[in-house]
Amino acid sequence: MTSNTVPTRFPKLLAISAMLAAFAAPTLAQEAIRIGAFLSVTGPAAFLGDPEQKTLETYIEKINASGGVLGRKLQLVSYDDAGDAEKARTFAKRLIEQDKVDVIVGGSTTGSTMAAVPLVEAAQMPFISLAGAVVITEPVKKWVFKTPHTDRMACEKVFVDMNDRKLSRVALISGTGGFDKSMRAECLKVAPNYKIQVVADETYGAGDTDMTVQLTKIKNTAGVQAVLNPGFGQGPTIVTKNYKQLAVNLPLYQSHGVASKEFIKLSGDASEGVRLPAAALLIAEQLPDSDPQKKVVVSYKQTYEGKYKQDVSTFGGHAYDGLMLAVEAMRRAGSTDKAKVRDAIEATKGYIGTGGVVNMSPTDHMGLDLSAFRTLEVKGGVWTLVK
Amino acid sequence: MSAQLTQFLLTGLTIGAIYALVALGFAIIYNASHVINFAQGEFVMIGGMATESLIQLGLPLVPAIALAVAAAVLVGMALERFAIEPARGASATTLIIITIGASILLRGLAILVWDKKLHTVPSFSGDTPIQIGQATLLPQSLWVMGITLVIVLLLGWFFGRTLIGKAVLATSHNPVAAQLCGINVRFVLFLSFGLSAGLGAVAGILIAPITLTSWDVGVMLGLKGFAAAILGGLGSGVGAVVGGLVLGIAESLGAGYVSSAYKDAIAFIIILAVLFFMPSGLFGKKSPDRV
Numbered sequence: 001m002t003s004n005t006v007p008t009r010f011p012k013l014l015a016i017s018a019m020l021a022a023f024a025a026p027t028l029a030q031e032a033i034r035i036g037a038f039l040s041v042t043g044p045a046a047f048l049g050d051p052e053q054k055t056l057e058t059y060i061e062k063i064n065a066s067g068g069v070l071g072r073k074l075q076l077v078s079y080d081d082a083g084d085a086e087k088a089r090t091f092a093k094r095l096i097e098q099d100k101v102d103v104i105v106g107g108s109t110t111g112s113t114m115a116a117v118p119l120v121e122a123a124q125m126p127f128i129s130l131a132g133a134v135v136i137t138e139p140v141k142k143w144v145f146k147t148p149h150t151d152r153m154a155c156e157k158v159f160v161d162m163n164d165r166k167l168s169r170v171a172l173i174s175g176t177g178g179f180d181k182s183m184r185a186e187c188l189k190v191a192p193n194y195k196i197q198v199v200a201d202e203t204y205g206a207g208d209t210d211m212t213v214q215l216t217k218i219k220n221t222a223g224v225q226a227v228l229n230p231g232f233g234q235g236p237t238i239v240t241k242n243y244k245q246l247a248v249n250l251p252l253y254q255s256h257g258v259a260s261k262e263f264i265k266l267s268g269d270a271s272e273g274v275r276l277p278a279a280a281l282l283i284a285e286q287l288p289d290s291d292p293q294k295k296v297v298v299s300y301k302q303t304y305e306g307k308y309k310q311d312v313s314t315f316g317g318h319a320y321d322g323l324m325l326a327v328e329a330m331r332r333a334g335s336t337d338k339a340k341v342r343d344a345i346e347a348t349k350g351y352i353g354t355g356g357v358v359n360m361s362p363t364d365h366m367g368l369d370l371s372a373f374r375t376l377e378v379k380g381g382v383w384t385l386v387k
Numbered sequence: 388m389s390a391q392l393t394q395f396l397l398t399g400l401t402i403g404a405i406y407a408l409v410a411l412g413f414a415i416i417y418n419a420s421h422v423i424n425f426a427q428g429e430f431v432m433i434g435g436m437a438t439e440s441l442i443q444l445g446l447p448l449v450p451a452i453a454l455a456v457a458a459a460v461l462v463g464m465a466l467e468r469f470a471i472e473p474a475r476g477a478s479a480t481t482l483i484i485i486t487i488g489a490s491i492l493l494r495g496l497a498i499l500v501w502d503k504k505l506h507t508v509p510s511f512s513g514d515t516p517i518q519i520g521q522a523t524l525l526p527q528s529l530w531v532m533g534i535t536l537v538i539v540l541l542l543g544w545f546f547g548r549t550l551i552g553k554a555v556l557a558t559s560h561n562p563v564a565a566q567l568c569g570i571n572v573r574f575v576l577f578l579s580f581g582l583s584a585g586l587g588a589v590a591g592i593l594i595a596p597i598t599l600t601s602w603d604v605g606v607m608l609g610l611k612g613f614a615a616a617i618l619g620g621l622g623s624g625v626g627a628v629v630g631g632l633v634l635g636i637a638e639s640l641g642a643g644y645v646s647s648a649y650k651d652a653i654a655f656i657i658i659l660a661v662l663f664f665m666p667s668g669l670f671g672k673k674s675p676d677r678v
Contacts, residue, residue: 046503176648202647207607209405209598212398212523213642216391234505234599241597245516245523246394266507266599269514 036101403635409612428609430587435600463584620671
């Protein structure tokens, strides 16, 4: 830049900055804390993203009504990735570079989360994922945290219950979808730790309409004592119905993937006696008053169901936990400085959320243990807590 | 061992009857227009979903079924009138692509009208399994097989004995000649879309208590039904039924005796083998060379 151009540019620059200041001034005094989110609100994973989006909106509104965080309001910047990992990556980039958010809560699926991980790591952006797979926090990534339980924990919870019932020879039947495959692999991996022997391992296709063949094989397998169906979608319901049709008189375990009232409705009488691991949210009102989670889950359930007139889901709960972990960390850090917030999230101890009691550490960016899951059994057409 | 085999065969017959019903729908439209209607699976979905929501509204089972079938017939006729008819004269390939588009549209509409959840229709006569030797069968399976049989007989009578059925067959052989004989070719096409939509809906309703139903239930069933129709010979009613049953039993025996992971592969290998040696399917007419 030569010196003779400066005088001509200078007034222009001044004018622009004066204008900017005039616009910015009212908001600058208490600029909002920007919470970024990319969720699968539509598309095949909409059952995850839809309640997550609603939860974030509801609770950000609530937090703002009660004075915000650090004296500042929260502002949600949310994008719909429609379950597409490529879109998720683009939106994560936009949140970091254009929207300049302070923290990202989101990534409804493991695929969309993993697509954003390299970006948040490079940008040093605190990121709380709402997806399930173990790979998100194992190995630990400095800036990445997650709120949901993993499928490995679900397997472990089932195996603990089997140990209690002295069942050790187990048959697996699972689908070929992503959820089913991942959980089946985790179950096979941790089974030896609980002295569980997998004596049969059957699969079915995603659109299959009948599993009596696989179940007949399992029924005729020598020495089998229980059946576990790590599954998702309509498969587990058909398995449960066929199970009753064939009168397989062995304990049947389902996964947290079908932990909902709907499973009982679809399976009818056949679901009687089925057990599965589930988050406390599903049986909020049934929890004993002494349960530390009771207050949180009942309050979340009533808020959500009261506002949206639809059944609460654990997925929305994951978003609640993600938002609260971020907000608490900002309060403890006393700032929105990204490094300080990250350290504060990692130092979370004894946070009671809908998913369980969270104790983070530098080696554990999920912070949940097996107590986060409850073993439930269908009795008289409703989920009941197995004591 | 034989108890196990009986169970596999019963399962195969039930699944096979379902495939057969879907395959019949393909056969009817193919007969009338040489179009393979890839929206056939969506008719199956509409039947099941509409019945479920009508039952939720408080209607008894029978009127709900009747209304659901009527709704599907209307959708089928609308599809013909507004999507196929305007493209009249286009090649069969173009029309097939239109049906693929229609199937995507219908699935999208189903999400809007209903939702993305799974639904179920109560069994027609309870869920108490029937014991056959050491194997078991659900009463609903008997409904599926029985109604499939009735429909096959009715269709045989319709195409072989009634004037209108013969008009459909004539149109399929040579539309121009049929028109010259005074057959309303456009009406025949309209009718066959309505008929096959109704058939698809019946299939969807019969199987909903066994397999559940949802907005995308038609995708896989449509594909399997298509495979069954090809196996039996496109356009042949008997072929569709035999193709469906062979496919169902092959899948079930494959899963039972080889591996459940390769179940679909086994079924498709059989189809490939049949088509390799009998390119027009088990019961397909050898296409005569035109002079």
